[in-house]
Amino acid sequence: MSTLSDLLAEHTDLPGAAVDHLQRVVGEWQLLADLSFADVLLWVGTESEKNRSEGTVICVAHCRPTTASTAFPEDAVGTVVSESEHPQVLRALVEGRVVRGEDETWREGMPPRREAVPVRLDGRVIAVLSRDTNLSHQRAQSPLELAYLDCAEDLCQMISDGTFPIRESRSDTNSSPRAGDGFIRLDTEGTVVYASPNALSAYHRMGLSSDLVGQDLAALTRSLVTDPFESQEAAGYIRDTLADKPGRRMEIEARGATVLLRALVLKPGGRHVGAAVVVRDVTEVKRRDRALLSKDATIREIHHRVKNNLQTVAALLRLQARRTGNDEARQALTESVRRVTSIALVHDTLSMSVDEEVDLDEVIDRLVPMLSDVAGVGVPVAIRREGSFGVFSAERATPLVMVLTELVQNAIEHAFDPGVTGTVTLSAERSARWLDVIIHDNGRGLPENFDLEKSDRLGLQIVRTLLGAELGGSLGLHPGSGGGTDAVLRVPLGRRTARY
Template sequence: MMVKPSTLRELVEEHTALNRQDIDHLQRLAGDWQLISDLSFADLLLWVPAEAGAYVCVAQVRPTTAPTAYQDDQVGKLASGTEVAHLEVARTQGRIWREGDPVWYGDTPARHEAVPVRRRGADGESGDVVAVVGRDTNLSTARTPSQLELNYLTTADDLAQMIADGTFPPPRHEGETTSAPRVGDGLIRLDATGKVTYASPNAQSAIRRLGFSASLVGEDLAALFNRLSDDPLEGSECAARILAALRGDAPPRKEVEARTATVLTRALPLMPAGVPIGALVLARDITEVKRRDRALITKDATIREIHHRVKNNLQTVAALLRLQARRVAAPEARAALEESVRRVASIALVHETLSMSADEVVEFDGIIDRVATAAAEVAAPESPVFTRREGTFGVLPAEMATPLVMVLNELLLNAVEHGFDGGAHSGEVVVHVERGKKELHIVVADNGRGLPEGFNPATSKRLGLQIIRTLTTGELRGTIELRNRPGGGAEAVLLVPLNKRAT
């Protein structure tokens, strides 16, 4: 079965010959038009002309401030004839179409409007119409508009004209997320002088949190933010961005902090037909969001400090074991203590990495490379063993990294210590890893003498093998197989699932 294209870019490329710049403009519009949909109390549908006079809908957004006119998704719909006559007028005449009687979609009456979409060229000149925005309003809940609704609709008409002029949407600013203030968070409309002509109740409440309890209407908003801000420099910057919007620019979002409250603002120019008539300022009270962010930052810093202290403590334990090993005369006891030193040191490596990480994940490749280098140092000088890694582990969660590094440490030590006879020949141990979507496939292989005849890892009493079995099947919920290689040497094959630990 053929899969139909579903993204804006795929639909445009299939049905039109628009260039990359035109498609990018349409994508930016679809990324910022929720604002206009909410102000208009209407669904917005983005139509592009297709073959034989037809139009295809490549994007749709529903209002959060009113009921939708469409219960069904319209993206991908191909329409022609009288159904798109209003779109054709807007495209060919380059003007907003508002004529015509209401239409019905099932039991829902709706009013049609069509807004031509232009993209300004590099020279700033208004280009050709590349698409049409259908603005369709559900009339089933029509009522006498309030002052808020009238201001919403007036602002929506100004922004719609800017779409037709090619001055909306504004350029994106690097690093900005999608958590911009929305219409319902708070709307402030300014005239050409920067004075407030309307402020929604939510906007008034947000500014009241900053310490201004009087009505905003008539206030110079830039001067007010400059006066209210705790930090004079931040206040000046916020005021400068509002003034930039009044000049026709679209500055980045800005936070205003005062009296332990924080309000996120976004200023947009209003310049229908190229004439600056004021600005639209969206304001969102993010005081609680900032408080939670600060709490998370403090928590993350505390966790990193704990990892740092654990690493230091483990290194102290390793140093004490190393000192004890030097004082022990029995070779077996000294060897056991040295093995313990290496085990503690491998765990310390994970905590060292976590102490420098912003979250509970680690880049595992660097850790295993250091563990492999340390394991190679155990080999006798007359028969050196070299280690290397093939493939990449990538980023692993801390709960997985700690047992995995211990397992691999034991496998590497076993390969170096028991896989090679003393002599003039060098050996090699390779850690090969393939990371799939659901699991890690790891092979630790050497070119040594292989496993002894009759060897059974399940019944072996060696501590290292017991650690490997316990951690692999328990903590990692994986499987392991030890076997001889056809070409000589031995290998350990691990399958470790990547999904989160079952609770």
């Protein structure tokens, strides 16, 4: 099954910021599906924006509710439909408004069978989220169902407004409680106006002996938590949410119970109407998770030790380079120091990560001063980064960092005449499909009749090998538009489907 990133890379040319926003939508939408009692599908246009009105749409992600029967027994991911087959989705994409199926309105508290909601980012519609309800199993309109549906409507309006989801860590949203674990609705003052039975049970386990409805949730939670610092933090988290200052979901402990809590401000149409809080009693889960903590710590410790060993190797090579009297040997040892150091930086980042992913911007920003130090030239060369490289998996981050290191070092060593200062710029642009990087220098330009494929420079040979064997990318060296040289690097991000 293709991932969301793969499908977006194959069928769209969305910029990286739009891809990140859709990833956040998918990270949140299990809550929306459960509150809506409906399947939630994410659709994108398969044509360019100028031809969007005549194009088709494709489903790139599908979420089923855990609170109701699915409307689609078969998975809808990869389904391509035209306007005649799914008219409200394409209309929502083109018109930028919530569109319901023909003659479908809310009746007696029941939602419409089919609804399409535009997904906005910075004022632009980038996708459509549809809600499809299986009305063959009609639900009794209890207070729980009404509270769920009311909150779902607010969240959908915020998605259409472009104010939800907010930018927060993926681990935060992916580990959040679900609506069925426990749901609480607050008014604008932070008073509980509805609490589901599971939410009430979670608070009872923390020591509450009364009902939740009518209570100030922040003050109540503070009174139940025994640790004074944690109690203040929990109360502040709820109040900050009501003040539209979102924070990370948090765990609170009271009387031997552990409860996971996450709060979301509700501002449909820009109007503050309160907040939704989902809670989950994770006491038993927490006990099992403690056994996994030692495993995660072991993995991070391995990365830390690998980093230390690589730094020791780099130090030994640096010492040997200083003691050798052969200029060629000294240069080779210095280049080895740089390569080993770049790999060590990746392991250092992984030693502080829990998900085996590397923020490449952080690594490059730490690597740039080291490249300047070991440049081996007699004049200063300024190195700067523009744009964002984003997050990569550990297995791809190491070869990519090495490729960038070699290209920057190649520019430093070969672009500038003796005694001439210069600048090397790394410009990155990330889309759903590609990471495009240009390493530009303002030096003397490429040698006459230069051929990348025939070059015998070790650094360029390393780059070509890593691009072909590890990254599946491409490299070109061209004269810069304003002088100097551009090393143009393109690395695919999504898995491309083979075409015949």
